Amino acid sequence: MTPVLIACSHGTSSLEGRAAISAVVEQVRLLLPHVAVEEAFVDVQQPEIDDVVQATSPRPAVVVPLLLSTGFHTKVDIARAVTDAGSRAVATVALGPHPLLADLLAERLRDAGLAPGDAVVLAAAGSSDPAASVDVAEMADLLRERIDAPVSVGFAAGAGTRIADAVAAARDAGATRVVAASYVLAPGFFADVIARAGADAVTAPLAPDAAVATVVVERYLAAAASARATAAA
Structure with missing residues (x-):
């Protein structure tokens, strides 16, 4: 069957x-x-x-x-x-991580007007499981291959750097703008956390x-x- x-x-x-x-x-x-x-x-x-x-x-x-x-x-x-x-x-x-999702993130960033001098924070939900951080790090690597901008990682919860801290660090490093690439599937709690993290622009969740x-x-x-x-x- x-x-x-x-x-x-x-x-x-x-x-x-x-x-x-x-x-x-x-x-x-x-x-x-x-x-x-x-x-x-x-x-x-x-x-x-x-x-x-x-x-x-x-x-x-x-x-x-x-x-x-x-x-x-x-x-x-x-x-x-x-x-x-x-x-x-x-x-x-x-x-x-998956190449098609990296393609989608890159497309959303271009739609958000990503320009030279901008920095990107890959903003993920986060988890207490270290395997989640590994997956997100691999996703960040895939995204770096597709855009001409520095990419750091921030998490809404769990272990790792918080999204607001990653945004502040990118801004302190001299970025013209900091764009949060929402690495969540849908609107909801984590998407709201990303929206409030202080980035100059925030992409939409991946779905639908x-x-x-x-x-x-x-x-x-x-x-x-x-x-x-x-x-x-």
Whole structure:
């Protein structure tokens, strides 16, 4: 059977954020018309990921985190739901880092008028898990390959430099303007933190955009192919 795609996001109380994530899920459905696509959450919203994974039984399932980095929700919440389902379900890695997302960030920065003399702060949600910082650092490297501006990293929460501090440091280093590149998927709490961090310009969250949906599809297809190969071995 073709695996169900379970698109699992964090969940948000922001209506605009909910709409952005739902739009990504609808884009995925259009790209995969023959695949059942279900939506799930790890917090705030319903249905919870554990319940959705169980409800797809006995069909195989691939959980694609609508999350940009490795962290607690990928390693604990999603991992638990998949483990409880046994060999029937698998989870992919987070959406980032990914070249398509770097392309999208670079496009958003150009739309924000990025100019010579400007500096960029890649503004991420953050996590207490060191793996998240590694993922964001890799994303910053991908972004540096695509724009002609210095790129530093700031986090809204968790470990690492806070976004406001990264903005201040870039300004102190002589930047004409400091542009915060929002490395969050949708409007909501972390997008609001980024907006208040003092940058001269702030790009929009990544979703909804076709690039995000394309990465979701890529993650799903790779995991489904791997599961088929394992079953046939």
